[in-house]
Amino acid sequence: MQTTFSLAQLADSHMAVSEKILRTCVHCGFCTATCPTYLLLGDELDSPRGRIYLIKDMLENDRPATPEVVKHVDRCLSCLSCMTTCPSGVHYMHLVDHARAHIEKTHRRGAADRFMRALLAFVLPYPERFRIALAGALLAKPLGPLPARLPVIGDRVSAMIRLAPNHFPAREIPTPPPLIASPRRGRVAMLEGCAQPVLKPSINLAARRLLARNGVEVIQIKREGCCGALVHHMGREADALDFARRNVDAWIAEMDGEGLDAILMTASGCGTTVKDYGFMLRDDPHYADKAKRVSAITLDVTQYLARLDLQFPNASRIPVAYHSACSMQHGQQIRDEPKRLLAAAGFIVRDVPEGHICCGSAGVYNILQPEIAGRLRDRKVANIERTSPRIIATGNIGCMTQIGGGTQIPIVHTVELLDWASGGPPPEGLANMDLSADHATSPAMARPPLPSLT
Ligand code: SF4
Numbered sequence: 001m002q003t004t005f006s007l008a009q010l011a012d013s014h015m016a017v018s019e020k021i022l023r024t025c026v027h028c029g030f031c032t033a034t035c036p037t038y039l040l041l042g043d044e045l046d047s048p049r050g051r052i053y054l055i056k057d058m059l060e061n062d063r064p065a066t067p068e069v070v071k072h073v074d075r076c077l078s079c080l081s082c083m084t085t086c087p088s089g090v091h092y093m094h095l096v097d098h099a100r101a102h103i104e105k106t107h108r109r110g111a112a113d114r115f116m117r118a119l120l121a122f123v124l125p126y127p128e129r130f131r132i133a134l135a136g137a138l139l140a141k142p143l144g145p146l147p148a149r150l151p152v153i154g155d156r157v158s159a160m161i162r163l164a165p166n167h168f169p170a171r172e173i174p175t176p177p178p179l180i181a182s183p184r185r186g187r188v189a190m191l192e193g194c195a196q197p198v199l200k201p202s203i204n205l206a207a208r209r210l211l212a213r214n215g216v217e218v219i220q221i222k223r224e225g226c227c228g229a230l231v232h233h234m235g236r237e238a239d240a241l242d243f244a245r246r247n248v249d250a251w252i253a254e255m256d257g258e259g260l261d262a263i264l265m266t267a268s269g270c271g272t273t274v275k276d277y278g279f280m281l282r283d284d285p286h287y288a289d290k291a292k293r294v295s296a297i298t299l300d301v302t303q304y305l306a307r308l309d310l311q312f313p314n315a316s317r318i319p320v321a322y323h324s325a326c327s328m329q330h331g332q333q334i335r336d337e338p339k340r341l342l343a344a345a346g347f348i349v350r351d352v353p354e355g356h357i358c359c360g361s362a363g364v365y366n367i368l369q370p371e372i373a374g375r376l377r378d379r380k381v382a383n384i385e386r387t388s389p390r391i392i393a394t395g396n397i398g399c400m401t402q403i404g405g406g407t408q409i410p411i412v413h414t415v416e417l418l419d420w421a422s423g424g425p426p427p428e429g430l431a432n433m434d435l436s437a438d439h440a441t442s443p444a445m446a447r448p449p450l451p452s453l454t
């Protein structure tokens, strides 16, 4: 794609990066075939190619974001399916991140939108605030459809209440660190995260147990916090960089102290962002090198586990539908490891039809765009249920919350199943499932494909 940025514009590093990305796009439109919003809405401006044109026009002409640009960029899930499809290697993620930051700087949103976004940015990255908000959402659940009648923000408030679990998640019970099996095979840090330890503390506990059983010491890093992804996706660049710097400081201190073999992520949404810290902080002379080092040793927990020779004494033949989060398959291009590990643990792994299409979670998308997110969730659940699984496994807490709200089939994190099969306790909700029974005779039901999305 030809561009006409001036030399003065290109002196800005964000513009220079975006110009390079724009030049890579050859307008072929292959990406439209796998874009969830284009498939749902059928509008070229809700496709990657359409958004690229809008962003180019806005940046090249140094224009403040118009309401039309804001509408179509806001509707983008940042699922990055378009990056997997694009034959020219267009780095849509960096382009849309730049566009979102430009929108935040140049466009004044309506009062209700500003309020919702400020509230989400104030609450979600902080576990204690998030815990209080969850308590409020639980109290509001009996109100049923009433919150939806609130003027302007009713649909978003009711989406938040709907997404809250039906019971208050148990606080993580302080337990002594699991015993590290001998010989010691590694020393890693694991990001605790912000929403995940409140909603499902059992995930990181399962990961710690599994790693300890296999000789890997997991270091608790006190000063780390939210990875910054939630605010980053809302265009709050300064906030996102602050979160990134804080984590870089915490991890570098440990890397330069006793050393770390890896920094592990149990939420793939966080993994995509932390692996991008090197890019995000490239212009900060105090952090550029350190951030690059952090990104270089960051791995999804399944990438690290796949390098170990895990043993599964309680291997099971339970059919599991594996839902690959967009941040896993598109953001980090991790496809095989989680499925290979589950299969090694005996599970009968079933691929989900249309597995490349987002479930609608996408950070805070299911709160800010509840109508589109709801349609994507229903489609995802229908596709999952067509594989007749006993359990759904995934590697991202956002997808667990989103999909779990639409189905009765239990949904758990991949590491919870691996921990269970390797001798750990059953994940919450699966205590009555018999691991030893052979479920291999429960085939996926043959059903006709769902009608096209459009
Ligand atoms: S597939 Fe890639 S090159 Fe083709 S229009 Fe989409 S982004 Fe551009």
Ligand code: SF4
Pocket: 034, 035, 036, 037, 038, 046, 047, 048, 051, 075, 076, 077, 078, 079, 080, 081, 082, 083, 092
């Ligand atoms: S990130 Fe997802 S929703 Fe956004 S343009 Fe790409 S494919 Fe479409």
